[in-house]
Amino acid sequence: xxxxxxxxxxxxxxxxxxxxxxxxxxxxxxxxxxxxxxxxxxxxxxxxxxxxxxxxxxxxxxxxxxxxxxxxxxxxxxxxxxxxxxxxxxxxxxxxxxxxxxxxxxxxxxxxxxxxxxxxxxxxxxxxxxxxxxxxxxxxxxxxxxxxxxxxxxxxxxxxxxxxxxxxxxxxxxxxxxxxxxxxxxxxxxxxxxxxxxxxxxxxxxxxxxxxxxxxxxxxxxxxxxxxxxxxxxxxxxxxxxxxxxxxxxxxxxxxxxxxxxxxxxxxxxxxxxxxxxxxxxxxxxxxxxxxxxxxxxxxxxxxxxxxxxxxxxxxxxxxxxxxxxxxxxxxxxxxxxxxxxxxxxxxxxxxxxxxxxxxxxxxxxxxxxxxxxxxxxxxxxxxxxxxxxxxxxxxxxxxxxxxxxxxxx
Amino acid sequence: xxxxxxxxxxxxxxxxxxxxxxxxxxxxxxxxxxxxxxxxxxxxxxxxxxxxxxxxxxxxxxxxxxxxxxxxxxxxxxxxxxxxxxxxxxxxxxxxxxxxxxxxxxxxxxxxxxxxxxxxxxxxxxxxxxxxxxxxxxxxxxxxxxxxxxxxxxxxxxxxxxxxxxxxxxxxxxxxxxxxxxxxxxxxxxxxxxxxxxxxxxxxxxxxxxxxxxxxxxxxxxxxxxxxxxxxxxxxxxxxxxxxxxxxxxxxxxxxxxxxxxxxxxxxxxxxxxxxxxxxxxxxxxxxxxxxxxxxxxxxxxxxxxxxxxxxxxxxxxxxxxxxxxxxxxxxxxxxxxxxxxxxxxxxxxxxxxxxxxxxxxxxxxxxxxxxxxxxxxxxxxxxxxxxxxxxxxxxxxxxxxxxxxxxxx
Numbered sequence: 001x002x003x004x005x006x007x008x009x010x011x012x013x014x015x016x017x018x019x020x021x022x023x024x025x026x027x028x029x030x031x032x033x034x035x036x037x038x039x040x041x042x043x044x045x046x047x048x049x050x051x052x053x054x055x056x057x058x059x060x061x062x063x064x065x066x067x068x069x070x071x072x073x074x075x076x077x078x079x080x081x082x083x084x085x086x087x088x089x090x091x092x093x094x095x096x097x098x099x100x101x102x103x104x105x106x107x108x109x110x111x112x113x114x115x116x117x118x119x120x121x122x123x124x125x126x127x128x129x130x131x132x133x134x135x136x137x138x139x140x141x142x143x144x145x146x147x148x149x150x151x152x153x154x155x156x157x158x159x160x161x162x163x164x165x166x167x168x169x170x171x172x173x174x175x176x177x178x179x180x181x182x183x184x185x186x187x188x189x190x191x192x193x194x195x196x197x198x199x200x201x202x203x204x205x206x207x208x209x210x211x212x213x214x215x216x217x218x219x220x221x222x223x224x225x226x227x228x229x230x231x232x233x234x235x236x237x238x239x240x241x242x243x244x245x246x247x248x249x250x251x252x253x254x255x256x257x258x259x260x261x262x263x264x265x266x267x268x269x270x271x272x273x274x275x276x277x278x279x280x281x282x283x284x285x286x287x288x289x290x291x292x293x294x295x296x297x298x299x300x301x302x303x304x305x306x307x308x309x310x311x312x313x314x315x316x317x318x319x320x321x322x323x324x325x326x327x328x329x330x331x332x333x334x335x336x337x338x339x340x341x342x343x344x345x346x347x348x349x350x351x352x353x354x355x356x357x358x359x360x361x362x363x364x365x366x367x368x369x370x371x372x373x374x375x376x377x378x379x380x381x382x383x384x385x386x387x388x389x390x391x392x393x394x395x396x397x398x399x400x401x402x403x404x405x406x407x408x409x410x
Numbered sequence: 411x412x413x414x415x416x417x418x419x420x421x422x423x424x425x426x427x428x429x430x431x432x433x434x435x436x437x438x439x440x441x442x443x444x445x446x447x448x449x450x451x452x453x454x455x456x457x458x459x460x461x462x463x464x465x466x467x468x469x470x471x472x473x474x475x476x477x478x479x480x481x482x483x484x485x486x487x488x489x490x491x492x493x494x495x496x497x498x499x500x501x502x503x504x505x506x507x508x509x510x511x512x513x514x515x516x517x518x519x520x521x522x523x524x525x526x527x528x529x530x531x532x533x534x535x536x537x538x539x540x541x542x543x544x545x546x547x548x549x550x551x552x553x554x555x556x557x558x559x560x561x562x563x564x565x566x567x568x569x570x571x572x573x574x575x576x577x578x579x580x581x582x583x584x585x586x587x588x589x590x591x592x593x594x595x596x597x598x599x600x601x602x603x604x605x606x607x608x609x610x611x612x613x614x615x616x617x618x619x620x621x622x623x624x625x626x627x628x629x630x631x632x633x634x635x636x637x638x639x640x641x642x643x644x645x646x647x648x649x650x651x652x653x654x655x656x657x658x659x660x661x662x663x664x665x666x667x668x669x670x671x672x673x674x675x676x677x678x679x680x681x682x683x684x685x686x687x688x689x690x691x692x693x694x695x696x697x698x699x700x701x702x703x704x705x706x707x708x709x710x711x712x713x714x715x716x717x718x719x720x721x722x723x724x725x726x727x728x729x730x731x732x733x734x735x736x737x738x739x740x741x742x743x744x745x746x747x748x749x750x751x752x753x754x755x756x757x758x759x760x761x762x763x764x765x766x767x768x769x770x771x772x773x774x775x776x777x778x779x780x781x782x783x784x785x786x787x788x789x790x791x792x793x794x795x796x797x798x799x800x801x802x803x804x805x806x807x808x809x810x811x812x813x814x815x816x817x818x819x820x
């Protein structure tokens with residue numbers, strides 16, 4: 001049972017976590033609770049650190065930030081005691097969540113289940129501080145923002161848990177953002193692959209890495225609300241799903257966090273594109289969509305020019321422009337156009353693999369609404385289109401309706 | 411270099427700690443810094459814990475409270491980095507400060523110097539979270555209030571430090587409380603034994619346990635101000651002191667934290683007193699002064715009665731009364747009188763051992779001021795008198811002057 005920052009934001013909510021975990025033990029389950037820092041605490045600590053420089057040492061940042069979850073885990077154990085239950089808190093180095101030494105974004109290598117099982121054998125609830133681990137030299141590490149989800153799924157895998165319940169302030173995964181499309185429905189079951197695409201595309205219910213680990217180890221994840229007892233969304237393997245209820249398209253996502261760059265008049269020769277994207281990779285800038293058009297001024301294969309369009313995260317835009325401005329001259333670029341007023345709209349679904357014409361249907365729906373498609377990318381289970389940001393809501397609602405996702409009218 | 415809560419109370423003061431420790435490295439020293447929690451932080455954490463019951467589990471209290479020093483150690487390392495220095499924070503379990511499992515009041519068993527020496531060999535300052543340790547099962551422990559002094563002295567012993575500097579908000583140890591006697595002088599050098607008596611009697615500059623450890627391992631301690639560079643007080647062995655500057659009486663202390671109980675008309679038979687104090691010991695109540703008078707109504711050796719007077723800490727008074735009320739009947743006690751409006755005034759000094767008549771001189775000084783002595787206790791290096799609390803200031807000033815401690819008039 002993993003509880004995020006808003007679910008442990010104050011003393012009353014921590015009491016609620018204690019109550020909820022004890023209810024689960026009373027159903028006959030062994031319970032391991034993973035907690036985040038109280039909402040706002042991590043930012044408070046990082047704010048203190050940034051008073052000592054813009055780029056504080058990563059090792060010390062982790063030692064500092066890890067205290068947030070340590071506080072919550074001790075308080076949660078005390079809250080369980082107050083309700084008459086047994087509980088023992090465990091820190092990352094006590095469990096032992098062994099990670100690499102990449103401070104502030106460490107990766108879990110192994111998790112020892114001995115300490116957890118010792119606590120469970122005593123009939124107690126193990127309350128584990130999420131987000132944190134320890135490297136092989138005993139240094140405190142953290143897993144990066146949202147890392148408590150990753151802790152929870154990895155620990156669930158290590159102890160072979162029946163289910164990993166992720167308690168959050170929403171009651172599950174939706175077919176799209178309910179704020180954009182009121183007809184959005186809660187999804188009862190979704191595959192890891194679909195969840196990955198939805199998560200990376202902006203439906204930020206579960207951290208991507210936690211879904212990858214769940215998929216790798218077959219951990220059944222239940223995303224649900226910490227404020228009520230309704231069933232949420234089960235994230236599981238395709239095999240574990242009920243095919244009958246599976247729709248062709250599972251959800252519609254959008255991501256406003258991309259910016260488009262178009263390099264005009266690039267020399268159309270072998271190796272040119274590799275040079276550009278190699279330079280971006282060297283600068284540690286991730287590129288998402290890439291489209292290469294033969295330019296309007298093409299004069300045949302040799303000596304011709306081409307346009308190259310690609311997208312990067314908005315946070316990387318300034319650095320990407322600097323890299324391209326430098327490399328552009330080498331490849332004969334005549335002009336660089338930048339547009340950060342774009343949105344990527346995507347449809348995601350396992351069913352797409354066996355249904356032809358899904359992409360064509362998406363393009364048709366957008367065309368019917370008069371929305372121009374600026375770039376397209378596809379995978380086995382998703383189709384993404386880059387469009388002008390002003391059409392976001394219109395596009396999401398049209399696709400949601402067009403692919404039959406709207407909930408029945410009341 | 412140990413810095414207490416007021417010395418790390420905010421970002422600016424932590425910067426001052428960083429500056430001060432770097433100054434020391436520039437003098438050619440290897441530096442280990444031990445820090446407390448930021449002033450108020452430990453109380454904030456314990457306040458949170460007490461929202462989950464009056465007697466929260468001690469193990470969880472320690473996991474919670476230890477975060478205070480963890481935060482300061484990381485921030486202090488960052489502050490040193492900002493000033494261009496090298497520093498690495500270390501937690502109790504990273505050092506490894508091995509303790510017993512007596513949560514909230516753990517005792518240090520051993521300290522491993524490997525991690526500290528590794529940091530020093532890198533030319534960096536080791537910034538250690540005070541107050542905390544780890545037991546042999548990996549549980550986080552704390553050393554009790556003021557435990558950072560104990561951490562500092564024990565670590566100084568483990569690494570064979572040249573000196574253990576205790577930075578605090580006063581500039582040294584005084585001959586008495588300057589608020590009571592403006593003529594009080596800063597003591598340049600004091601022996602461990604004298605410091606122990608002064609500390610336990612109310613001059614709360616150094617935690618008693620830390621002085622005991624310093625004495626046991628011969629750690630030279632320098633108590634000084636974190637706000638200026640003046641020399642403070644050196645606490646050292648008798649052998650390390652300059653005999654010429656040593657006064658007969660080193661200081662005058664007072665303790666308002668005792669209460670007096672008098673049992674009237676107790677049967678004067680062998681074993682009776684043992685029965686009373688055995689019962690108090692069973693209730694874990696420490697008794698300080700004990701006086702047994704033959705009662706005014708004594709009728710000879712057999713069948714006579716006696717009065718027994720003793721003092722306990724004010725915090726234990728209610729419990730002591732309950733124990734005595736019960737046991738009193740068994741020993742024929744006729745009446746129990748309680749007086750908590752008393753103070754214990756003490757003179758302390760190594761020189762007393764070789765000077766006869768020190769106690770008599772103390773009694774004479776008090777008598778001259780018309781102060782009645784209610785109880786007396788003596789040791790090799792101190793004499794304590796219990797008097798009415800209203801005479802505290804008068805008695806302290808008279809003793810301070812009478813034993814030649816006043817600073818020369820300006």
